[in-house]
Amino acid sequence: MKTRTILILIALISFGLGVHADETSCEICHSKLKGRLSQPVTQWKNSIHQQNDINCANCHGGDPSAKNMKAAHSRSKGWIGKPGPIQIVKLCGTCHANESFMKKYDPNSRTDQLKNYMTSNHGINIMKKEDGRAATCASCHGAHDVLKAMNPRSHVYPENVVDTCAKCHGDKKLMAQFDISGNEVADYKSSVHATALYKKHDLSAPTCNDCHGNHGAAPPGAASVEKVCGTCHVMNQKLFDESPHKEWDEIGLRGCVECHSNHAIKPPTDAMLSTDKGVCLNCHDSTEPAFKTMEAMYKTLTGLETKLMETREMVNNAAEKGMLMDDAMLKLQDAKTAYIKSRTATHKFSSDYLDHIAKAALVDVTNIQKLAKERLMEVTKRRTSFYWFGGLFFILLILLGLKIRSMEK
Amino acid sequence: MDSSRRKFLNGLLGIFSLGGVAAVLSPLVHYLTPVKKQETAVSSVAAAKTNELTPNTAKLFKFGSKPGILIMTPGGDYRAFSAVCTHLGCTVQYSSAERHIWCACHNGHYDLNGNVISGPPPRPLEEYVCFVKGQEVYVKRREA
Amino acid sequence: MLKKINAWVEERLDLSTLRHLTLEKTVPKHRYTPLHLFGGVALFFFTVQIVTGILLLLYYKPTAGEAFKSVEFIVTQVPYGWLIRSIHSWSANLMILAIFIHMFAKYFLKAYRKPRELTWVSGFILLVLAMGFGFTGYLLPWNELAFFATGVGTESVAATPVIGHWLLLILRGGENVTGATLSRFFAIHVTVLPLVIIGILSIHLLLIQAQGMSKPIGIKEKGEIPFVPNFMLRDLMMWLGALIVLVGLATFFPWELGHAVDTFASAPAGIKPEWYFLSMYQTLKWMPPFFIGISGELIGITLISIAGALVLLVPFLDRKASREEKSPWFTIIGVLAIIFLIAITIYARFS
Numbered sequence: 001m002k003t004r005t006i007l008i009l010i011a012l013i014s015f016g017l018g019v020h021a022d023e024t025s026c027e028i029c030h031s032k033l034k035g036r037l038s039q040p041v042t043q044w045k046n047s048i049h050q051q052n053d054i055n056c057a058n059c060h061g062g063d064p065s066a067k068n069m070k071a072a073h074s075r076s077k078g079w080i081g082k083p084g085p086i087q088i089v090k091l092c093g094t095c096h097a098n099e100s101f102m103k104k105y106d107p108n109s110r111t112d113q114l115k116n117y118m119t120s121n122h123g124i125n126i127m128k129k130e131d132g133r134a135a136t137c138a139s140c141h142g143a144h145d146v147l148k149a150m151n152p153r154s155h156v157y158p159e160n161v162v163d164t165c166a167k168c169h170g171d172k173k174l175m176a177q178f179d180i181s182g183n184e185v186a187d188y189k190s191s192v193h194a195t196a197l198y199k200k201h202d203l204s205a206p207t208c209n210d211c212h213g214n215h216g217a218a219p220p221g222a223a224s225v226e227k228v229c230g231t232c233h234v235m236n237q238k239l240f241d242e243s244p245h246k247e248w249d250e251i252g253l254r255g256c257v258e259c260h261s262n263h264a265i266k267p268p269t270d271a272m273l274s275t276d277k278g279v280c281l282n283c284h285d286s287t288e289p290a291f292k293t294m295e296a297m298y299k300t301l302t303g304l305e306t307k308l309m310e311t312r313e314m315v316n317n318a319a320e321k322g323m324l325m326d327d328a329m330l331k332l333q334d335a336k337t338a339y340i341k342s343r344t345a346t347h348k349f350s351s352d353y354l355d356h357i358a359k360a361a362l363v364d365v366t367n368i369q370k371l372a373k374e375r376l377m378e379v380t381k382r383r384t385s386f387y388w389f390g391g392l393f394f395i396l397l398i399l400l401g402l403k404i405r406s407m408e409k
Numbered sequence: 410m411d412s413s414r415r416k417f418l419n420g421l422l423g424i425f426s427l428g429g430v431a432a433v434l435s436p437l438v439h440y441l442t443p444v445k446k447q448e449t450a451v452s453s454v455a456a457a458k459t460n461e462l463t464p465n466t467a468k469l470f471k472f473g474s475k476p477g478i479l480i481m482t483p484g485g486d487y488r489a490f491s492a493v494c495t496h497l498g499c500t501v502q503y504s505s506a507e508r509h510i511w512c513a514c515h516n517g518h519y520d521l522n523g524n525v526i527s528g529p530p531p532r533p534l535e536e537y538v539c540f541v542k543g544q545e546v547y548v549k550r551r552e553a
Numbered sequence: 554m555l556k557k558i559n560a561w562v563e564e565r566l567d568l569s570t571l572r573h574l575t576l577e578k579t580v581p582k583h584r585y586t587p588l589h590l591f592g593g594v595a596l597f598f599f600t601v602q603i604v605t606g607i608l609l610l611l612y613y614k615p616t617a618g619e620a621f622k623s624v625e626f627i628v629t630q631v632p633y634g635w636l637i638r639s640i641h642s643w644s645a646n647l648m649i650l651a652i653f654i655h656m657f658a659k660y661f662l663k664a665y666r667k668p669r670e671l672t673w674v675s676g677f678i679l680l681v682l683a684m685g686f687g688f689t690g691y692l693l694p695w696n697e698l699a700f701f702a703t704g705v706g707t708e709s710v711a712a713t714p715v716i717g718h719w720l721l722l723i724l725r726g727g728e729n730v731t732g733a734t735l736s737r738f739f740a741i742h743v744t745v746l747p748l749v750i751i752g753i754l755s756i757h758l759l760l761i762q763a764q765g766m767s768k769p770i771g772i773k774e775k776g777e778i779p780f781v782p783n784f785m786l787r788d789l790m791m792w793l794g795a796l797i798v799l800v801g802l803a804t805f806f807p808w809e810l811g812h813a814v815d816t817f818a819s820a821p822a823g824i825k826p827e828w829y830f831l832s833m834y835q836t837l838k839w840m841p842p843f844f845i846g847i848s849g850e851l852i853g854i855t856l857i858s859i860a861g862a863l864v865l866l867v868p869f870l871d872r873k874a875s876r877e878e879k880s881p882w883f884t885i886i887g888v889l890a891i892i893f894l895i896a897i898t899i900y901a902r903f904s
Contacts (some may be wrong), residue, residue, distance in 0.1 A: 202531040232529045234516035322639075322807030324629050326474040333476060337499035340514045382636075386804040389432050390797045396425045397793045402418060404786050408778075429793075436633040440608055444630050473813070550815075 024064035025072055026056040043144035046153075052105055059083065059091050085132045089117065092137040113137075116216035123216075133174065140164050156214070158203045162188060165208045187263035206232070225262075226255030239347035258282065270305065273298040273346065296351035300358050301342065307365045308339055314372035323375040328368050335364035453549035456489060459541055467503030470548070476500050477537060477548060482521055483508055487539040489548040490523045495532040510534065574762060579777035580784045581768045585662060589766060591655035593788040594795050598648035599754075601799065602686075605641040606743070613693070615739035617732030620695035621813040628810060639803035645687055647799060649829050652680050660867070660887050664767040667875040670868035672764070675757040677865045682750045687827055689742040695735060696811030701820045703738075704730045706830070709837055712850035770879055828902065832894050833857050835901035 031041045044050050049058075057064040061078030063071055073079045083091055093114040095101050102109040117123040117137070125134035140156055141147075147154035155164045162185060168174055172182035188194055188208070196205035211228050212219060220228045226249075230237030233256075240246065240255070248255060254262075259272065259279040272279045273294050275286075284290040315332060319325040338361030345357040456470040456479040467480040469492055478492040480503050490510065492500050499514035509526065510519040517528035524533045537548045562568065580586065612631055614623040627634035656676060659665060665673035692703045707730065711721040726733030768774065778784055826834050836857060840849030863870070873880035 196531070200531070204525075204529075204531045234528050235514070238516070322635070322809075324625065324810065327471075329474045330471055330476060333493070333498070334500060337514060340497050340499050344514060382804055386801060389800060392425065392428050392432055393793050393797050396422075396429050397790055397797075399418065399422045399425060400786055400790045400793070403422060404783065404790075406415060406418060407786075408783065436636060437608070439632040440634060440637055441611070442632065444632070 024055055024057070025066055026060075026062070026064050029069065029072075030056075040144045043142070047142075047144060047146045048148055048151075049146055054095075085126050085134075085136045086130065088136045088138050088143075089114070089123075089126060113215045116213070120213070120215060120217045133177070135168060139168070156209075158205075158207050159197060159201070161207045161209060162194075162197075169208075184263045187261075191263060191265040192267045193265060204232075225257050229256045235344050236347045239345065243347065243349045245349060268343070270298060270301050273301065290349075293349060293351045297346050297349075297354050300351065300354050301346070304339055304342060304358050304361055304365075307362070308335060311335065311365050311368050311372065314369060314376070318372050318375040318379065321376070321379045323379060325372070325375065328371050328375075331364060331368045331371070335361050335368060338364055453540075453547040455545040456539070456548045457546045459544050459546060462487075462546075465505050465508060469500065469502075472537070472548065478503060478510065479539065479546060479548060480510070480521065487541070487546055488521055489537040489539045490519075491535040491537070493534075494530055495525075495534065496528070496530040501534070570762070575781045578762070578765065578780035580766050580780055582775045582778050583769065583772045585658075585769060585772070586778075587787075588658040588662065590788060590791045591651050591658055592761075594791050595648055595651035595655055597792040597795055598644045598651055598799075599750075601640065601644045602648060603747075605637050605644065608637050609641055610743065615693070615735060617695065617735055617814070620693065620735060624694045625810060628807075635807055636800075636803055639808045640799060642808035643802045643806075644799055645690060646827070646829075647795070647802075649680075649683050649687060651795075652683055653829075656680060657887065657891060661884060662767065662769045663871065663874040663880065663883070664769075665868040665874075666767070666770075666871065666877075667868070669760070669764055669767055672757060672760045673868050674865060675753050675760065678753050679750065679757060681861075682746055682753065684829060686742060686746050686750075687829065689738040689746070691827060692730075692735060692738045693742065694810065695814050697814055697821060698811050698824065700730060700814040701824045702826050703734065704820075705824060706826055707734075709850060709854060712848060712854050714851065770874065770877055825901070828898060831898045831901040835897050835904075838901075 027041055030038050032038070040056075044056070049055070055064060056062075060083070061080045062073050063077040063079075066072035066074070066077075071077075073081075080087065097111050097114040099111045102111050118127060122135045125131040126136055140161075142155050145155075149156045151157060152159070154160065166185040169180070170182065170185045175182035193205045193207075196202040197207060209217065226237055226240060236256075248258070259282075260266075260268070271277050275291075275295055275298070278294050278298070280290060280294045284294075312332060315325050315328045318328075338358070342354060342358040342361055345354045348354070454470060454472055454477070456472075456477065457468055462468060462479070462481040464481050464485045465483045467478055469476050469478055471477070472491070476492040478490050478501060480488045480490075482488060490501075492502075494501050494512040494514065494517055496512065496515055496517050499512050501510050501512040501517070501519065503509075504511040507518070509521055510523070511517070512519075512528070512530065515529050517530040518526040519530070519534055520526050522533070523536045525531075536551060538551050539546055539548050541547070580589065609627065612623055612627045612634070614620060624638065628638050629635075631637075659673070659676070688703075688706060692699045707721060707724050710724060711717040713720055722728070724734070724737070725731070726737045825831065837850060837853040840853040842849050844852055867883070868875070871880050871883050874883065
C-alpha cells in the first residue's frame with residue numbers, strides 16, 4: 001500500500017513538473033550496460049510509456065536522479081528491482097485502473113482491465129492461487145515495449161496477438177499441466193478466420209481475444225458459443241434460434257461448434273450435408289426424419305451450385321466468342337446473392353424454407369441461361385452468315401481464275 | 410474454248426459479282442440506318458428520375474457491370490454506393506425501417522456513409538458521387 | 554453511246570496516260586511475278602480502312618467520357634457494328650502485314666535499284682505512316698490496355714535529347730495520357746495521317762505507273778502479260794481472297810472491346826504493344842538503364858532510328874544493284890533481318 005502511494009506520488013509529481021526532459025540516471029547507466037540490462041531501456045524508448053513520460057522509476061521505484069548505483073537502487077527510495085507476477089498486475093493497475101489518471105491521457109481510455117482480469121482464468125491463477133505460470137499484463141503487452149493495441153508493432157495487434165497467446169498456449173508441455181491440449185493455435189491458423197486475417201489482412205476477422213475476451217479471457221460456455229459467433233454471423237444465429245436446434249445448450253451441446261468446430265473452422269462446404277460425410281450424422285442416424293431433411297437440403301444446394309456453374313460457363317462461353325455479356329454478369333451477381341442466401345438458410349434446418357429461398361436463385365439462373373442462349377444463337381447466326389458470304393466470294397474467286405485461264409489460253 | 414462456254418462463264422461471273430456487291434452493301438446499309446435505342450449518358454450513370462424516390466427509400470441501378478444503390482436519406486438528400494457487399498459480394502439493399510443499408514445474406518449493416526455498423530463485412534461500401542441534372546439523378550465514381 | 558462519252562471527255566481532258574495504262578502497260582512475267590501482288594493487297598486493306606473508318610466515325614465520340622461507351626454502343630447496338638469495328642481492327646493489322654511482305658518482296662527482287670529509289674523511299678514512308686495509324690488508332694476505343702500501352706509508347710519519346718520532354722507534352726497534350734491525348738490522337742488518326750498518306754500514296758502509285766514494274770536482275774523472262782485485264786484480274790482474285798480471310802477473322806475472332814479506362818486503377822500485368830511494335834519494344838527493354846553515362850533508352854531509340862535510316866537508304870547503299878549486278882550481301886542481310894525480326898517478335902510476345 002505504501003509503495004503504491006509513493007509510486008502515484010512520484011508519477012504525479014514527475015508528470016506535473018515535467019522534469020523528464022533530461023535523461024534519468026537509470027537511462028544513462030543502463031544504456032551503457034550489456035544484454036538484458038540495457039535492453040529494457042531500448043524497448044522502453046519505443047513505448048507508449050516513454051512518449052507519455054512514464055519512466056523506469058514509476059514502476060521499479062528507486063531514485064532516478066541519484067548519481068550512483070547504490071543511491072539509485074535504494075530500497076528506502078522504493079526500489080523493487082524486477083517485480084513478480086502479482087506485483088506486475090498491481091503496478092499496472094495503479095494507473096490503468098485509475099479513471100481520473102487515465103483520462104488525462106485519453107478521454108476514452110477504459111479502466112476496467114484489472115477488474116476483468118481478476119475474473120479471468122489468468123487472473124484467478126495469478127492473484128488467487130498465486131500460480132506464477134499464468135499470464136500477467138506484461139506477458140501479453142510486453143514489459144517495457146508496451147504499445148497501443150492498434151499499433152501494428154504491438155504484441156496484441158490483431159495480426160500479432162495469436163502468436164502472443166501461442167507463447168504459452170502453443171507450448172503443449174506447459175498446457176498439459178492445465179489440462180489444455182495446446183493444439184488451439186495450430187488449429188486456428190488452419191481456419192477460415194486466420195486466412196481472412198493473414199492473407200486478406202482483414203483486421204475484423206476474429207483472433208483469440210475476439211471470442212475469449214482479452215483481459216477477462218475464458219472459454220465461452222456452452223450457452224454462449226452461439227451468441228459469440230452471432231456477434232458477426234448474425235443471420236446464421238437468427239435462423240439457428242428459429243430452428244429445432246435452439247435448445248441444444250440444455251443438453252450440453254455447444255451451438256455452432258458442434259458442426260463447425262471451434263478453432264479449426266473451415267470454409268463451409270456442401271459436403272457438410274452429404275449423406276456419407278454430413279455433420280448431421282454426428283447425432284442423427286439415417287432412420288430419423290432429420291436425415292431426410294439433410295438429404296433434401298444437400299440436393300437443393302448442390303443442384304443450385306451446379307446450375308450456377310453451368311450458367312457461368314455459358315456466359316463465359318458467349319463472352320469468349322465476342323459477345324458483350326455485361327448485363328448477364330450483373331444478373332449473375334443477383335443469382336450469386338440468392339445462392340449465398342440459400343447457403344445461410346440451411347441454418348434453419350428446414351428443407352421447405354431452404355427451397356423457398358433457393359427459388360429466387362433458380363429464377364435468376366433460368367433468366368440468365370435464356371439470355372446466354374440468345375447470345376450464343378447470335379454467334380451461330382453470324383458464323384452461318386459468314387459461311388454464305390465466304391462461299392459466295394470463294395465461287396467468285398474460282399470463276400475469276402477460270403476466266404483468266406480461258407483468256408490466256 | 411468455244412464462245413458459248415465463254416459466254417456462260419461471263420454470265421456466271423456477272424451474276425456472282427452482283428451477289429458479291431449485294432453481300433457487301435447490305436451490311437453497310439443496315440449499319441447506316443439509325444438505331445431506335447439511343448446510347449445512354451456515360452462517365453456518369455442516370456440512376457433514377459428526380460421524382461422516383463421519396464425520402465427514406467432507395468433503388469438499385471446498373472453501374473458498369475456491377476449494381477449500385479441510390480438512397481434518398483430521410484433528410485431528403487441523395488447518397489449512392491456500390492451495392493456489392495464487402496463480405497461475400499451479395500447485393501445489398503436499403504432498410505427503410507432501420508434507415509440504413511442492409512445485406513440479407515449474412516445480415517451485414519452499413520450506415521448512410523457506407524461504414525460497417527455490424528455483421529461480417531470487413532470494409533465500408535465504396536461511395537459514389539450523386540448530382541441532380543434536369544430530371545435525372547446522376548451517379549459517378551468519386552475522383553481521387 | 555460509250556464512244557460519244559469518250560469523245561466528250563477526250564475533248565476536255567487528255568486521257569493518254571489512262572489509255573496507256575489500259576492498253577499498253579504490261580507486267581514482266583517470271584516466276585516471282587506473284588510477289589508483285591502484295592502491294593495491291595495492302596492497297597485493298599487501305600481502302601477497307603477508309604470505308605470502315607468513315608462508317609465508325611458516324612457513331613464514335615472522341616472524348617474521354619464517351620469514347621469507350623460509343624464503341625460499346627457500336628458493337629452492341631448498331632446493326633453489323635460489331636462487324637465493321639472488328640474489320641477495321643483486323644484490316645489495320647493485315648494491312649501492315651501486307652506492307653511488310655510487299656516490302657521484303659521488293660527488297661529481295663532488288664526492285665529499289667535505279668531508277669526506282671524514290672518508289673522505295675515513298676514506300677518506306679507509307680510503312681511509317683501505317684504504323685502511325687496503328688499507334689493512334691489503338692488508343693481510340695479508350696480501353697484499359699490501350700490506355701496503358703499508349704502511356705508506355707509515348708514515354709519512350711521522352712528519351713530524345715533536349716526536346717524529349719517537350720515532344721512528350723505535344724504528343725500527350727499534357728504530362729499524362731488523358732482525354733487531351735485522346736483528342737490529339739483522334740485528330741492525327743482521322744485528319745493528319747489520311748491527308749499525308751494519300752499524298753505519299755499518290756506519289757508512290759504515280760511512280761509505279763510512270764516507271765512500270767522492275768525486272769529482277771538476271772532473271773529469265775517468260776514474256777510480258779498485259780496489266781489490264783490479265784494482271785488486274787489476278788489482283789482482284791487476291792483481293793477477294795483477302796476479303797474472305799478478313800471477314801472470316803472478324804467473325805470468328807471479333808476484336809476485343811476490353812474494359813473502360815479507369816485512370817485510378819494500377820496498370821494490368823503484361824501490357825504489350827501491337828505486334829508490329831514488339832521488335833522495337835523488346836530492343837528498348839533489353840537496353841541497360843545506363844551505358845557509359847548515356848541513358849539506355851536513348852541508345853535504343855538511336856539504334857532503332859539508325860536501322861530505320863538504313864532501310865530508307867537501301868537504294869543508295871546497294872551500289873552493285875544499281876549497276877544491274879547481283880548483290881548477294883544485301884540478300885543475306887535481308888534474310889538475317891527477317892529472322893531477327895521474327896525471332897525478337899516471337900520472343901517479346903511470349904516472354
